[in-house]
Amino acid sequence: xxxxxxxxxxxxxxxxxxxxxxxxxxxxxxxxxxxxxxxxxxxxxxxxxxxxxxxxxxxxxxxxxxxxxxxxxxxxxxxxxxxxxxxxxxxxxxxxxxxxxxxxxxxxxx
Numbered sequence: 001x002x003x004x005x006x007x008x009x010x011x012x013x014x015x016x017x018x019x020x021x022x023x024x025x026x027x028x029x030x031x032x033x034x035x036x037x038x039x040x041x042x043x044x045x046x047x048x049x050x051x052x053x054x055x056x057x058x059x060x061x062x063x064x065x066x067x068x069x070x071x072x073x074x075x076x077x078x079x080x081x082x083x084x085x086x087x088x089x090x091x092x093x094x095x096x097x098x099x100x101x102x103x104x105x106x107x108x109x110x
């Protein structure tokens with residue numbers, strides 16, 4: 001079990017950016033609405049593949065705060081899903097789960 005877990009350690013919650021910056025065992029991250037605009041330097045030391053999502057109409061974590069961290073990711077493979085009509089509730093967006101699962105599926109296949 002440990003061997004398997006070392007090869008497929010993924011997560012989607014917000015603080016995964018900090019975890020990926022501090023732990024190279026994390027192979028891919030998919031944060032939704034990461035609210036890390038005040039701490040974009042964490043992104044510079046994230047080298048695993050990244051797929052993040054956020055809403056363009058988010059009044060809590062405006063898009064510029066999400067782009068701040070996205071633009072600083074050190075990873076060569078980084079993508080984002082920005083839903084133009086979504087606010088802060090990315091977990092309600094039907095488009096996000098399949099995109100996230102496909103992303104993790106590709107990383108697992110590597």
